[in-house]
Amino acid sequence: MEQTITCINCPVGCRMTVSLSDTGEFLSVTGNTCPRGAKYAQQECTLPERMITAVIPVAGSETPLSVKTASPVPKKLISSVIDELARVQVSLPVTIGQIVLPDVLNTGVDIIATRSLS
Amino acid sequence: MNDRFVDILIIGAGPAGLAAAISAKENGIDSLLVLEREKDAGGILRQCIHNGFGLHRFKEELTGPEYAQRDIDKAAELGIEIECSTTVLSVSPDHTVTCVSSSRGLQVIHAKAIVLAMGCRERPRGALCTPGTRCAGIYSAGTAQRFVNLEGLMPGKRVVILGSGDIGLIMARRMTLQGAKVLACVELMPYSSGLNRNIVQCLQDYDIPLYLSHTVTDIRGRERLEGVTVSEVDEKRNPIPGTEIEFDCDTLLLSCGLIPENELSLGAGVEISPATSGAVVNESFETSVPGIFACGNVLHVHDLVDHVSNESFKAGAAAAAYVRNGTRRGSVIAVRDGEGVRGTVPQQIRSDTDQPVDLMFRPSAVFRNSSVVVESGAQELIRKKAMIFTPGEMALVTLRPEMLKNIGSDSITVRIERN
Numbered sequence: 001m002e003q004t005i006t007c008i009n010c011p012v013g014c015r016m017t018v019s020l021s022d023t024g025e026f027l028s029v030t031g032n033t034c035p036r037g038a039k040y041a042q043q044e045c046t047l048p049e050r051m052i053t054a055v056i057p058v059a060g061s062e063t064p065l066s067v068k069t070a071s072p073v074p075k076k077l078i079s080s081v082i083d084e085l086a087r088v089q090v091s092l093p094v095t096i097g098q099i100v101l102p103d104v105l106n107t108g109v110d111i112i113a114t115r116s117l118s
Numbered sequence: 119m120n121d122r123f124v125d126i127l128i129i130g131a132g133p134a135g136l137a138a139a140i141s142a143k144e145n146g147i148d149s150l151l152v153l154e155r156e157k158d159a160g161g162i163l164r165q166c167i168h169n170g171f172g173l174h175r176f177k178e179e180l181t182g183p184e185y186a187q188r189d190i191d192k193a194a195e196l197g198i199e200i201e202c203s204t205t206v207l208s209v210s211p212d213h214t215v216t217c218v219s220s221s222r223g224l225q226v227i228h229a230k231a232i233v234l235a236m237g238c239r240e241r242p243r244g245a246l247c248t249p250g251t252r253c254a255g256i257y258s259a260g261t262a263q264r265f266v267n268l269e270g271l272m273p274g275k276r277v278v279i280l281g282s283g284d285i286g287l288i289m290a291r292r293m294t295l296q297g298a299k300v301l302a303c304v305e306l307m308p309y310s311s312g313l314n315r316n317i318v319q320c321l322q323d324y325d326i327p328l329y330l331s332h333t334v335t336d337i338r339g340r341e342r343l344e345g346v347t348v349s350e351v352d353e354k355r356n357p358i359p360g361t362e363i364e365f366d367c368d369t370l371l372l373s374c375g376l377i378p379e380n381e382l383s384l385g386a387g388v389e390i391s392p393a394t395s396g397a398v399v400n401e402s403f404e405t406s407v408p409g410i411f412a413c414g415n416v417l418h419v420h421d422l423v424d425h426v427s428n429e430s431f432k433a434g435a436a437a438a439a440y441v442r443n444g445t446r447r448g449s450v451i452a453v454r455d456g457e458g459v460r461g462t463v464p465q466q467i468r469s470d471t472d473q474p475v476d477l478m479f480r481p482s483a484v485f486r487n488s489s490v491v492v493e494s495g496a497q498e499l500i501r502k503k504a505m506i507f508t509p510g511e512m513a514l515v516t517l518r519p520e521m522l523k524n525i526g527s528d529s530i531t532v533r534i535e536r537n
Contacts, residue, residue: 008315012506033505050319051169053181054295055267064270066167066183075323082295096187114167115183 003045007037018045048075054082056100058090058117065094066114073107080105093118125149125441126434127215127229129382131200132161133423134414134430135235136189141434142233143196147441151227152193152200153217159193159200160186161237162260163423165267168288170315174424185423209234209386211407231409231437234383234397235430238376238415240285246374248280250337250346259285259373266292274369278346279303280334282310282317283510284421286373291320293371300326301365304348306333306355309484311510333357334370343368376419386410393461394418400450400466401475402436403429408445411437418463418478421512425478446470451522456491456533458482458507467522467530475517477532481507488536490515494525507534 001022007014016031018041029041043049049072055064073081081104088101094117101111126142128135131154139152158164163171166182173179176188193200204219215227240258257265257273263285265271277293279286282305290300303321308331310317321328329348335357336347350361378396380388389398389406396417397405403413413433414426439446448468455462462479477492485507492500492515499521507513515532 006314006318008313008318010506011314011508011511013314050323051179052295053167053169055167055270057270062270063268066181066267068167068169068181078295078323096184114181115164115187 005041005044007032007040009034009036009040016041018042020045049073050075050078052078052081053114054085056085056088056090058092058094060092061117063117065090065100065117067100067111068114069104070110070112073104073109077105077107081111085111122151122225122227123149124151124227124229126151126231126233126437127213127227128152128233128235128434129206129209129215130154130161130235130237130414130416131156131159131202132235132237132414133163133186133189133426134237134416134433135161135233136186136193137427137430138233138235138411138413138434138437139198139200140189140192140196141431142438143193143198145435145438147438150198151229152198153204153206153215154200154202155205157203159190159202165260165264166288167267168292171423174422175427182423189427206382209382209410211387211410213409230441231411232386233430233433233437234388234405234410234412234416235414236379236382236416238378238419240372241375241377243372246280246372248334248337250334251339253337253339253341253343255339255343255368256337256370256372259289259371262369262371263289263292266296272296272298273371274298274343274367276301276367277369277371278334278348278365278367279371279373281305281373281375282312282328282330283373283375284312284316286371287312287316287320289371289373290326291324293369294324294326298369300324301367302327302329302348302363304329304332304334306351307331309508311508313510329363332363335362337370343370346370376415378416378419380416383410383412383416388412391461391465393455394463396463398465399463400468401464401471401473402439402446402468403433403464404436404440404445409437409440411440418461421510425512425514429476429478449528451494451525451527452529453477454529454531455479456531458485458488458534459490459532462532467517469522469525471522472519474519476514477517478512478514479532480512481509481534484508485534485536488534490532491535492517492530492532494530495527497525497527499525499530503537
């Protein structure tokens with residue numbers, strides 16, 4: 001099985017072709033011009049991950065709270081994480097770096113505040 | 119009304135103003151004031167809640183608010199005074215600044231040196247010559263970003279984005295995650311000026327189509343936007359009849375370029391470069407008016423905030439040196455744009471400089487397997503290869519002071535040459 005992807009590491013944007021086994025295991029990559037491309041291709045075709053950032057409303061504050069996943073989470077969980085965020089209740093004050101939702105969807109990744117609010 | 123006197127006045131508390139202030143303070147200036155129009159410091163970073171800032175400077179990826187907070191904390195630690203909710207009305211060539219705020223009313227401030235750090239603004243609809251009605255629902259991408267990220271408001275439900283620069287791409291994802299349907303991202307040029315990373319992670323991840331070599335050719339709606347027509351364009355960027363695609367949408371976001379905000383600079387008599395729309399500066403970031411410096415997006419539009427901070431640290435240090443020693447006079451070498459190069463900053467270098475000078479510019483097109491060449495007459499000073507140069511990414515070469523010692527001309531040229 002082959003998959004074609006564009007490298008995101010730099011503006012060259014190499015078009016890479018990745019060979020995968022029938023069970024989805026990474027076999028090889030062609031078209032990359034550096035090792036970073038190969039590493040990205042393997043990750044992106046086996047377990048793609050994304051940082052997620054969003055804002056959530058806070059009772060008593062006109063300004064919403066900006067938050068992020070403390071580290072990347074599996075890409076397929078993006079919409080589920082957004083749904084989880086809609087249920088989070090935060091009260092003032094909030095300090096930058098504060099955990100607003102621990103271990104989102106059992107990923108082991110916390111959702112943290114990226115600003116302070118008072 | 120009592121006039122105030124300071125050594126250095128900085129206009130704008132975004133990443134450029136904050137870095138300039140920190141640097142001026144660290145270079146021994148205690149009488150320092152930063153004026154900010156918004157109610158909080160941080161500038162545009164406050165609304166850029168996405169990730170990816172600071173990789174060069176902090177060796178980690180931060181969100182915009184986190185990046186800004188580091189400089190805000192540093193400024194606080196150094197005891198730098200930032201006066202927010204204060205709008206500067208004018209700057210005069212003799213360094214008199216008039217500003218107004220609801221808490222202090224009208225103030226006149228006299229400064230030995232001024233650092234212009236007002237940033238840039240988005241190209242508005244009026245500058246794009248888009249046809250159609252003038253209904254509600256048309257926003258610049260940055261305005262929409264402010265509504266969504268800082269005010270918790272949604273501008274609309276069905277969205278078309280014109281322009282595929284990074285702000286437009288980022289907003290495609292933000293609007294989608296906030297529950298809107300983004301129907302298309304439309305780009306006039308045959309390539310996107312946005313990062314590959316944003317094309318993949320903001321459009322492809324959400325199956326949002328990118329129409330290259332297309333533009334908006336009609337806008338419909340009386341009170342509120344009801345739809346837009348998108349057409350393919352030919353090599354001369356003229357719409358091709360018969361290629362029209364109709365989109366039913368209530369929102370059109372414009373992400374069509376940024377322009378340095380130089381109204382105050384013009385009032386101060388600062389010479390503006392037609393290539394960058396920012397001030398003409400020397401290697402110390404000093405403008406044509408002695409003692410007035412410029413840095414960040416008001417000088418030239420950057421892609422990376424790390425570069426803004428780096429440039430502004432130098433401008434702040436240079437302003438501090440000016441307060442101590444006045445303007446350094448030396449013979450001036452003009453820096454010119456050659457083939458494939460636009461808007462090189464600085465435009466002038468004093469030949470006796472003892473610091474390395476970063477020449478920053480934008481490639482005028484996409485060049486693969488090419489070299490940037492810096493030369494003075496027939497004398498080649500720098501030749502540096504790169505796999506790619508694109509207009510979307512500012513390029514940079516560093517000139518060492520010894521390279522300037524024995525050049526036989528009063529100008530140097532920066533150009534791109536295909537290998």
